[in-house]
Amino acid sequence: MALARExxxxxxxxxxxxxxxxxxxxxxxxxxxxxxxxxxxxxxxFLYELGRIDERTKVANERxxxxxxxxxxxxxxxxxxxxxxxERGITMDVAMQSLSTPHRNITILxxxxxxxxxxxxxxxxxxxxxxxxxxxASTGExxxxxxxxxxxxxxxxxxxxxxxxxxxxxINKLDMVDWSKDRYEDICAQLKAFLVQSGFQTSKxxxxxxxxxxxxxxxxRQGQDAAALKTWYSGPTLVELxxxxxxxxxxxxxxxRFPISNVFKGQSSTxxxxxxxxxxxxxxxxxxxxxxxxxxAVVKTIETETDRVPWAAAxxxxxxxxxxxxxxxxxxxxxxxxxxxxxxxASAFTARIIVFDIQVPIxxxxxxxxxxxxxxxxxxxxxxxxxxxxxxxxxxxKNPRVLTKGASAEVQITIRPATFAGLGARSTxxxxxxxxxxxxxxxxxxRRGGETIGAGQWLMFYPSTDRSDATNT
Numbered sequence: 001m002a003l004a005r006e007x008x009x010x011x012x013x014x015x016x017x018x019x020x021x022x023x024x025x026x027x028x029x030x031x032x033x034x035x036x037x038x039x040x041x042x043x044x045x046f047l048y049e050l051g052r053i054d055e056r057t058k059v060a061n062e063r064x065x066x067x068x069x070x071x072x073x074x075x076x077x078x079x080x081x082x083x084x085x086x087e088r089g090i091t092m093d094v095a096m097q098s099l100s101t102p103h104r105n106i107t108i109l110x111x112x113x114x115x116x117x118x119x120x121x122x123x124x125x126x127x128x129x130x131x132x133x134x135x136x137a138s139t140g141e142x143x144x145x146x147x148x149x150x151x152x153x154x155x156x157x158x159x160x161x162x163x164x165x166x167x168x169x170x171i172n173k174l175d176m177v178d179w180s181k182d183r184y185e186d187i188c189a190q191l192k193a194f195l196v197q198s199g200f201q202t203s204k205x206x207x208x209x210x211x212x213x214x215x216x217x218x219x220x221r222q223g224q225d226a227a228a229l230k231t232w233y234s235g236p237t238l239v240e241l242x243x244x245x246x247x248x249x250x251x252x253x254x255x256x257r258f259p260i261s262n263v264f265k266g267q268s269s270t271x272x273x274x275x276x277x278x279x280x281x282x283x284x285x286x287x288x289x290x291x292x293x294x295x296x297a298v299v300k301t302i303e304t305e306t307d308r309v310p311w312a313a314a315x316x317x318x319x320x321x322x323x324x325x326x327x328x329x330x331x332x333x334x335x336x337x338x339x340x341x342x343x344x345x346a347s348a349f350t351a352r353i354i355v356f357d358i359q360v361p362i363x364x365x366x367x368x369x370x371x372x373x374x375x376x377x378x379x380x381x382x383x384x385x386x387x388x389x390x391x392x393x394x395x396x397x398k399n400p401r402v403l404t405k406g407a408s409a410e411v412q413i414t415i416r417p418a419t420f421a422g423l424g425a426r427s428t429x430x431x432x433x434x435x436x437x438x439x440x441x442x443x444x445x446x447r448r449g450g451e452t453i454g455a456g457q458w459l460m461f462y463p464s465t466d467r468s469d470a471t472n473t
Contacts, residue, residue: 008283012252012313026129026247027107027276027317046218046238052099096317098305101243107305107317118452122158122445123261123374127276127317130166130245131159134212135187138176142187146194148357154452156198157356161455163443165248166204167195168241175211179228184209206241209233250315255341256280256288257433257441258320259373263330270300270321271330275374277318278440280338283311288322288336290329291431292345297325297336333375335431335441343441345429346461348414351444352388353456355409361402362453370413370430371445377430381446383412410459413444432458 047053095110111124125131135142135152145152159167169191177183188207195205210217214225219239221230236244261275282288286299301321302309312318322330337343355362362381370379386395390408403409415427435442435457446454 004283008281008311009252012281012311016250016252016313026104026245027109027127027315046212046215047097047099049215049219052097096305101239103243104245104247106242106245109317118154118158118447118450119371119376121155122162122371122376125159125162125164126259126373126440126443127261128159128162128164129248129315130168131164132168132170132242133159134170134172135191136173137171137183137187137209138173141173146190152191153194156195156200157455158445158452160199161354161443161445161452163439165200166245167200168206168208168238168245169195170212170238171207171209172212174209174229175214175216175225179209179211181232184233206236206244208236208238208241210238248315250313251279251438252281252313254279254314254438255338255343256282256336257343257438258282258288258336259375259431259441260330260332260334260336261374263327263332265327266321270323271297271325271327272319272321273330273336274319275317276440277312277314277316278373279314279438281311281313282318282320282336287324287339289339289342290325291335291337291343292428293329293334295325295329296339297322297330333373333430337431343431343433344461346415346432346458347427347429348382348412349432349461350385350410350412350459351456352393352408352410352459353444353446353454354390355403355405355407355454356452357405358451358453360448361404363402366448367416368413368453369447370415371447372430372432372443375430376447377428378416378418379446380414380416381411382414385410385412434458434460 048058097108097110099106099108109124109128111121133152133155135145142152144150156167169188171184171187174180174184191207192202192205196202208217209229211225211229212218216226216229217233217237219237220226221233221237256277257279258273258277259275260273262273264272264274266272282299282302284299284302287296288299289296299320300323302312303319303321304312304316309318320336335343362384364381364384366381368379368381370377384400384403385398386409387397387400387403388394388408388410389396393408395410400409403411415430417427431441432444433441442458444456444458445452446456
């Protein structure tokens with residue numbers, strides 16, 4: 001296997017080098033903010049223009065949506081595939097689609113924007129390299145999303161906290177305000193300041209005006225519908241901005257880390273798991289460890305959005321079909337890794353966090369929900385070690401009593417047993433890796449009472465942690 005691995009590593013390096021000279025692959029998470037459904041219907045039309053939806057599928061969706069009285073949602077049905085999503089008219093889970101521009105192969109992760117499905121949104125964002133934020137320019141709608149507590153703010157903070165550093169903002173529905181240049185510039189000014197405050201660099205932030213339902217400035221600016229926009233805008237279209245996105249460096253030499261984001265039954269005796277490879281590579285025939293737990297599985301086939309492949313490397317969103325494992329041992333949030341180099345498990349650890357714009361301060365003992373990729377578990381901030389200077393990381397105060405908004409701190413986090421577990425039940429440790437070793441596997445999000453209150457990086461095991469919780473063999 002060692003020789004085979006070296007051969008696959010060399011193939012992966014050559015493939016990445018070829019991509020850098022041709023069509024590089026990236027993952028794009030898309031958030032439809034405010035009147036999400038209108039935006040998603042527009043996105044379906046965009047895919048149709050790019051040739052990703054054929055005429056037969058378009059007609060079938062139109063007929064089926066009309067049959068249940070939701071004809072205006074026909075475009076959304078390309079991404080909303082479940083019966084419940086189509087009946088309710090909202091995105092509930094992460095849908096995957098792909099498209100190509102002259103220099104990029106893009107995997108689209110269409111994430112739900114509704115606050116009831118924030119965990120699924122976090123799962124989608126954790127698999128992305130870049131973000132597309134679609135905001136509604138019509139009167140009153142942008143303000144509703146951007147005011148304190150609005151979804152626009154939360155989406156931006158979440159996606160940046162999960163490591164996404166490039167973002168395209170599509171200012172949609174400008175046709176509803178007569179293609180007003182003043183309205184566009186006002187929205188851009190407000191968002192630019194907030195994006196910088198949230199950690200995005202101005203050089204990696206892009207804006208473009210669109211009228212998605214009529215196709216204006218998605219791929220081109222032609223026809224009567226685009227006449228008003230052309231009087232004051234001559235910048236790039238949305239496709240041109242997508243084509244400029246830069247794929248990040250892929251860490252293919254590190255051990256395989258594959259957090260499971262979805263589990264389903266495959267053909268014959270296989271079980272399917274999908275997700276993003278956060279480090280290393282995986283190949284057909286390889287036996288992998290499943291953590292937490294003590295089970296293994298063999299990779300029978302690997303599929304991308306469009307192809308079946310013999311191997312896949314870091315940064316790829318793939319589906320693995322596994323054999324030699326009972327599906328009961330495959331859980332969302334579990335991590336697949338090599339047998340001889342497993343990821344560590346932790347039930348208590350130290351983390352460096354940044355506290356968001358919260359109303360209620362954080363105290364030692366505060367109960368929270370801890371999010372790591374597609375896993376969310378009950379936890380507690382068991383101790384406040386120190387507050388830190390946000391720029392230098394230097395300790396400013398040891399053992400603070402509370403953490404307030406904007407604070408940077410080092411805290412101890414303990415995983416709690418599930419609420420339905422019996423008295424005396426032990427918590428299940430979760431797979432983590434230090435941020436210094438693997439950035440994607442070292443990021444965490446903290447929520448309380450339906451609100452995201454902080455984000456951070458896993459630093460180390462809590463000194464008193466039972467080492468049986470850490471898998472090192």
